Amino acid sequence: MVLYKGITLQTACFFYMLFFSTAILAQQPADFVNPFIGTSNFGATFPGPIAPRGMASISPFNVSGSQNRPLEKDSQWLSNPYVNENKFLTGFSQVNLSGVGCPDLGVILVMPTTGIVETNHLKYGSTYSNEVAKTAYYGLNIDKYNVKAEFTASKRVGVSKFTFPKGQSNILLNLGLGLTNEEGAMVRVVSSTEIEGMRSVGSFCYNSPEDAYPVYFVAKFSKPADKFGVWKKPAKYKGVEAQWMGYNGKARMMENTIKTVVGDSIGSYFRYNFEKEETVEVKIGISYVSIENARENLEKEVGTKSFDAVYKETYNEWNEELSKILVEGGSKDENTIFYTALYHTLIHPNILNDFNGEYPEIKRSKIGKTDDTRYTVFSLWDSYRNLHQLMSLVYPKQQSDMVKSMLEMYDENGWLPKWELNSTETFTMVGDPASIVITDTYLKGIRDFDVQKAYTAMLKGADQIENNPLRQGLKDYIEKGYLTTNDRGPVSTTQEYNASDYSISLLAKALGKTKDANRLKKRSLSYKKLFDKNLKLLRPRTFDGKWYEPFDPVSGANFQENVGFIEGNAWQYAFMVPHDIKGLMKLMGGEKDFSNQLQKVFDSKQFDMANEPDIAYPYLFNYIKGEEFKSQEMVKKLVKEYFQNKPKGLPGNDDTGTMSAWLVYSMMGIYPIAPGEPIYTITTPMFDKITIALDAPYYKNKSIVIEREKNKEGHIKAIQLDGKAHNSFFISHDEFVNGTTLKIIQN
Amino acid sequence: MVLYKGITLQTACFFYMLFFSTAILAQQPADFVNPFIGTSNFGATFPGPIAPRGMASISPFNVSGSQNRPLEKDSQWLSNPYVNENKFLTGFSQVNLSGVGCPDLGVILVMPTTGIVETNHLKYGSTYSNEVAKTAYYGLNIDKYNVKAEFTASKRVGVSKFTFPKGQSNILLNLGLGLTNEEGAMVRVVSSTEIEGMRSVGSFCYNSPEDAYPVYFVAKFSKPADKFGVWKKPAKYKGVEAQWMGYNGKARMMENTIKTVVGDSIGSYFRYNFEKEETVEVKIGISYVSIENARENLEKEVGTKSFDAVYKETYNEWNEELSKILVEGGSKDENTIFYTALYHTLIHPNILNDFNGEYPEIKRSKIGKTDDTRYTVFSLWDSYRNLHQLMSLVYPKQQSDMVKSMLEMYDENGWLPKWELNSTETFTMVGDPASIVITDTYLKGIRDFDVQKAYTAMLKGADQIENNPLRQGLKDYIEKGYLTTNDRGPVSTTQEYNASDYSISLLAKALGKTKDANRLKKRSLSYKKLFDKNLKLLRPRTFDGKWYEPFDPVSGANFQENVGFIEGNAWQYAFMVPHDIKGLMKLMGGEKDFSNQLQKVFDSKQFDMANEPDIAYPYLFNYIKGEEFKSQEMVKKLVKEYFQNKPKGLPGNDDTGTMSAWLVYSMMGIYPIAPGEPIYTITTPMFDKITIALDAPYYKNKSIVIEREKNKEGHIKAIQLDGKAHNSFFISHDEFVNGTTLKIIQN
Known part of the structure; x- marks a missing residue:
């Protein structure tokens, strides 16, 4: 077998398989899906990946920030995490509703950035380009950071893959910002490769606030963070004691801590210092029962599978259904x-x-x-x-x-x-x-x-x-x-x-x-x-x-x-x-x-x-x-x-x-x-x-x-x-x- | 042996032992302790029970509410959960500092009430009478509800004993109110006899807010609740969407739920309907590591021991030390x-x-x-x-x-x-x-x-x-x-x-x-x-x-x-x-x-x-x-x-x-x-x-x-x-x- 110089048999087979499957699949039903359909005109669909009837899904989140007005989530009744004509991206939400008329879910926002850790989404947000959406896959480039972001999902796990340039990089997990009108979250860094927590959602259609409920999650990272931390921006205290609180209302950066943090505006960050272009995959398991179940969902459903393997499986599942x-x-x-x-x-x-x-x-x-x-x-x-x-x-x-x-x-x-x-x-x-x-x-x-x-x-x-x-x-x-x-x-x-x-x-x-x-x-x-x-x-x-x-x-x-x-x-x-x-x-x-x-x-x-x-x-x-x-x-x-x-x-x-x-x-x-x-x-x-x-x-x-x-x-x-x-x-x-x-x- | 009619040998022995030990102990060092010393004049001690060098302790909490001015926690720099001359009680905090100059801890407030569930401490609070404080024991009568409340503690577990009159009774676990200036808590009803959660504390002396940290707890009740629930009073939302939120800023009562709830102003309640006077014991295990450890602390240290048994052990431990x-x-x-x-x-x-x-x-x-x-x-x-x-x-x-x-x-x-x-x-x-x-x-x-x-x-x-x-x-x-x-x-x-x-x-x-x-x-x-x-x-x-x-x-x-x-x-x-x-x-x-x-x-x-x-x-x-x-x-x-x-x-x-x-x-x-x-x-x-x-x-x-x-x-x-x-x-x-x-x- 004649191979190009420097290409191993394994690599060759990989490309062969890729070509082969692509060639075959070009004719397949799943190849006709255009997830952008319905992402404008209030269709309220989202372009990101989801498995058939999946619990987890990933949507780019571009409905926050004045740059996105009028289709900005806090300035009107808006029921979707993504609007095709908006331009300012502030993360990728890990649970989403498709085609509903009231805002809910759209939480657990992952966002890659570079440089110093900025936790205010209005500041860390970015425009983006080269959007690609297809069955079980969504990708784009984040302009501000020159980061390529790609996404796929299994039924209960969202998988993100970020390609960072050389230098200081960050992956934020923002548990404050969200489409839902509910607030409240909990987060704990378990280790330099894992974060667990929950986020409150509910009050769908501004109803039944007493039924607001938690989405639990476990996030695993393919590379251990060099540093990690949690942030919290508490509400501003207004009583007598405010005079002694020099920190009143300011965001708190908590480095390398494994304590549980709760609050309305909290999040966690992983920091990396890359000597060359590097990719990090983030797998986020979801559960409506418990953190333990979210972890089990992640481990049993995805485990150590690569981004590409998950994508392929979900693609195939879709193709079979379609x-x-x-x-x-x-x-x-x-x-x-x-x-x-x-x-x-x-x-x-x-x-x-x-x-x-x-x-x-x-x-x-x-x-x-x-x-x-x-x-x-x-x-x-x-x-x-x-x-x-x-x-x-x-x-x-x-x-x-x-x-x-x-x-x-x-x-x-x-x-x-x-x-x-x-x-x-x-x-x-x-x-x-x-x-x-x-x-x-x-x-x-x-x-x-x-x-x-x-x-x-x-x-x-x-x-x-x-x-x-x-x-x-x-x-x-x-x-x-x-x-x-x-x-x-x-x-x-x-x-x-x-x-x-x-x-x-x-x-x-x-x-x-x-x-x-x-x-x-x-x-x-x-x-x-x-x-x-x-x-x-x-x-x-x-x-x-x-x-x-x-x-x-x-x-x-x-x-x-x-x-x-x-x-x-x-x-x-x-x-x-x-x-x-x-x-x-x-x-x-x-x-x-x-x-x-x-x-x-x-x-x-x-x-x-x-x-x-x-x-x-x-x-x-x-x-x-x-x-x-x-x-x-x-x-x-x-x-x-x-x-x-x-x-x-x-x-x-x-x-x-x-x-x-x-x-x-x-x-x-x-x-x-x-x-x-x-x-x-x-x-x-x-x-x-x-x-x-x-x-x-x-x-x-x-x-x-x-x-x-x-x-x-x-x-x-x-x-x-x-x-x-x-x-x-x-x-x-x-x-x-x-x-x-x-x-x-x-x- | 001549016994009074109707008194079993066991009961007689119990009283004998009680008398005997009381008689002996009347001369013991632990009997001389007056936990009220230092509870006025800014001594900042608390009168409730604690084991020697205990992690858990219980203090009556009477520093909230205008009735307690000027020694009210939000109207001045006040570093203690209890002031002897104050009169308005709003609960019993399960972790406390003794003799410090800045407000912290004084959280996880347990409060027995009767009638309908009222979660606002300014409304459910009460005057009290017949205070008794001694080594490893604190007790009083809560006037408004005619409830007798008694407390003891082991090293990592606070034990409360409430004697309720016939009728509808409640035990509140208030995770909002607290002496600390930190806010944020998490609670989950595990079953009709158990609650778990955490409360954020820290910013001692209005310093180092980024080091604020959780106190984890598990509470076990000696009688299963007839009904239970969680409440949450969210911050009032002020944006455009407020017009659709009929519930904006109002407390939410969430009945019989086992979901995790987080927030600054949350709590849980257990409800009982007693056909006669009844007692309920609440054991609360504490940990600064995890909920699991709080549960283990509770089980290994106290387990099924009665209030009296815990009291006796802690009393003896004190007496030995003193x-x-x-x-x-x-x-x-x-x-x-x-x-x-x-x-x-x-x-x-x-x-x-x-x-x-x-x-x-x-x-x-x-x-x-x-x-x-x-x-x-x-x-x-x-x-x-x-x-x-x-x-x-x-x-x-x-x-x-x-x-x-x-x-x-x-x-x-x-x-x-x-x-x-x-x-x-x-x-x-x-x-x-x-x-x-x-x-x-x-x-x-x-x-x-x-x-x-x-x-x-x-x-x-x-x-x-x-x-x-x-x-x-x-x-x-x-x-x-x-x-x-x-x-x-x-x-x-x-x-x-x-x-x-x-x-x-x-x-x-x-x-x-x-x-x-x-x-x-x-x-x-x-x-x-x-x-x-x-x-x-x-x-x-x-x-x-x-x-x-x-x-x-x-x-x-x-x-x-x-x-x-x-x-x-x-x-x-x-x-x-x-x-x-x-x-x-x-x-x-x-x-x-x-x-x-x-x-x-x-x-x-x-x-x-x-x-x-x-x-x-x-x-x-x-x-x-x-x-x-x-x-x-x-x-x-x-x-x-x-x-x-x-x-x-x-x-x-x-x-x-x-x-x-x-x-x-x-x-x-x-x-x-x-x-x-x-x-x-x-x-x-x-x-x-x-x-x-x-x-x-x-x-x-x-x-x-x-x-x-x-x-x-x-x-x-x-x-x-x-x-x-x-x-x-x-x-x-x-x-x-x-x-x-x-x-x-x-x-």
Whole structure:
């Protein structure tokens, strides 16, 4: 074998493997992911590395400092650690939320610097260049220090790799600065290669401050520090004694100490004096249970593996997950937005349990233990609409574990989750969406959970009038059929309860509980009492039953507060009765009037692609025979307009993957139009061929293919399932997954 | 055996033993201790329980809240957790300093309450009644809650016993409120019977804030809590986001949580619902190393022992220590002030090492381990004068371990200690007193330490001009013989260095290092350059050698700041050259002038019994033949005037036992007049007979007795050692400890 002079066989093989794998992987789904998508336009995603459903993740943190205004975290409501157009970087946070609407996590900031130790982030911060973001990898150059910083992550461990120039270098671990509104941290240098500690987070959406909780961590460094230390900047004391405190309010530098330090504004630093360019890898294990578990997570999951090894493993894991759907015939941009969307649906819910199975139970009064996976970050008001439906189809084992996690929460807390975040119930948004998700899962044949318990839990949420944390205004809802203007967002909330009640009625029916089924089905139609025949819209009523006056159907768009609706207006909610579109049609005066009113939403620009209540609207034309082409056109138009291969390429907040799930389904040509019901509606796929893997034991077929005819741009003229005509724009989940090929034939 | 109906043999035996032991113990030294002495008049002692040289101690905490003004901790410089005349109690602190001049420790406050949980100490605080304080025991009734609270302690564990009335009761663990000026704590409820955490303390005397350090603790409760929780009152947030924080600045109650909570104002509560009167015991283990060590300290030292068992053990330990000196012929008050003083000399220095031998090294860059005892709290500017001399005589093993601890500090830090507090060097006060203590110990025959290392350490402090943290102004001192007004307290500091240099010269001589001995002896007399012949006082000089003007010899009394002296004035320092009284006498013009000048200090009321510089003055008349009676009269007068069996019964701050050591020696009729030199001067004992145990292997005799003739009040007319005339008012340590009886014969 001929080798270049000075290159060993080992090195040669390494490059060969690298080339080989790169060559192969260039065609792989994971290579299409562009983590910058959603990092602008309030998409609230982050570009840094994370493993599928990882607990740990690394995000560049560039939302602090006046240089970053207006998208500066302390000057407005800002829910992301990174904004693509910002320029001033102050570290790399080790736990992050993706696509949420409130600031939280974004803590444990690592930052490499050079020269003397500066602990004030406004002073040590820097601009950066040469950003690279791809699956499981993020890298950049930090201009001020000429340091190259690269990042990857396993499920519970973030791995940073810093290439320092010759000279004095520092790695800061800033436990003060963070995206969360909580403060408070603890740190202890264990040795010259290890730091442990915790950081308080919580008060998500400025709620439930009493549930604020710790993220524990252990950081291991590949090279022992020459010097280390801890800093603390205490609050300024204002009493009589201040006269004797020459140090009052000043930062304290504590060198070479192994004591435990607590405070709101603290951190630790490792110092190196390099005689030549050197790299240091920092591995940070995370746990929501304890420092010991964080250490075990680090050791068992990463141990002595190199940065490159971790990167490769996580890349492969992603590629395997993303390959569950193989698309053919798309452009590079189409592939990119599709796989990035799928990637975004595989971030939350994420694992909460440690390597040893332990996790904090809801309310943190106990440590639980699981043999499966305990999931967390359930933004159910968002995700009940399509994300869990995507999981049930493509990742049924994950969806099953998610349902089991929800039932564990019920065991721990007495209630199903609503917006659960790291074992805190944040009670964000309205409605009682867990029932819809569980019913949907069960009716799709994923049944390896305790459905009786689930059913009991659902009924408790639906029927317990007193002290019910899930359903505010339930008494009015049951007695009057609707919430009144005495409650927040009474129309929206009534609609949400209707949808949940319908799902519960479906499950009741499946379980043979006919009486409950009938009772709840009836309840699910009570939205009709809010239907104003003159406006052909739903409209809030006051406690005494009168229409709320003055009423402006347009008010409430763009997240303005308004009486009647939550994050939306009358137009954006008018059609949100997915379980009773036929009934609504009747109310509106039939197909024609329904169609006109629906079209009006789009024509009057009341349709909001950026929020959930109306995201199924584009598909509603499918309910009107002969107007299905309108859905096909509308979906295509919206995808083109709002979903693009660029940082602004999401219509708005990704809502923990809900927007992305909408895109994945929409590009595949099917959509779970009625959450809770195992049914899809059909539109034109955006690829020639889509192969969806179907996992045993949940599905008997290995895969299902969706095909469209190549080079056709026209409306759908026929649909075939396994070669036979399928004379409907709707298809049940069972029909679909038991088929082999769903063929969409266009004009 | 006839027993009362219903009383078992076991119970009867218990009462018998109790009676028996009480009857016996009524005569025991430990029964004479009145822990209230020094709890007023800024004595800064505390009345709660502590074991001899204990790390843990419990003090009622009554220095917070406007009810306690003017002696309220936040409204003035106040260095004690308890003031006898205060009335508003807010808890019981679990680590405390005794007789120091700056606020520190006084943290981990336990407080029993009833009714709803109130966490604001200004609201939950109460008056109290029926205070009882005795050796190893403190108890009172908490008026507001009708709770009886009792306390005892072992070396590293505080034990509280609360007797609650029927109903809802609470035990609070307040980690916010504290005497220290530091803030920051961490707490975690481990189970319904256990809490762990830490509290930051430090910045002693408003110095060295970067050395602030944690006290770790584990609290175990004898009854499982019905409910428990943690509270946190965060700082009020002032930014834009405050508008969304309905909870801003409010205390958060976190029920039944086992999460770690950190913050400046946090605490934990245990709740009980008692159907009848019930007691709960709380055992709190302390460690300066780790929570694990605090737990081990608790388990190994106390474990399942009852309150009474712990009390008894600690009582017995005290009694054994105090019985090293047995006095006869004193009144109850005399016995009380004597044994209370001896008790106060056995509090600091205290143990720092955990049960397993671990302790934080100086600067907390390592955890050390000892097989002996690592001592801490060395207020050497105070204690070099007489306290360590008392230890060398009566507790030589302890003194040996104290010297070893000082040498360990040198190993860890590169310097001998000056004012060491829990492994931080506070650099409080001036001088370089460790050399004096070590020399004194060595010359008294306690030599089981590395004297060569000690000598090297002393010389480093004495000679290293640059970066010498012990001796400020050393360059001037060496070049000019004195510090100038460019430095703080130049006259006092020169005197301190003289005294240290003299001690080092003594040790040099003993080690055969003649050259050093001569050099340092010469240096030790440089105070003479500050002697103003006109005033017959020492006086500060400016950098160019001129007398500092204007000069007021009286200025500086009562702790006023003044140029020239530290905590004193020219009169209070004029005679503080204990190693060269003969030389000073010559300077002053001979015995007569010396005597007149000395008498003037007392006559002009410049003598300050409450501070160290002049505390040997009363004994200086012994240097003048024929005037020894003046010392006898003066010492007697001062004891009577300043040392009494009442809270105000110390002249001022006990200075970690230095004032008490003065009393112990003074009442025994001997005083270590020249620190560093193994010599005592003699005055009239205040008991008929004093038997001092002499411990092997340091001493060959088992004890030495000091006798005075009964019923005599006159001046000393003769002194006999073992029946032979001792024709001097001075006696060497060797002569003394090798004797059997020192008899003082009075007119």
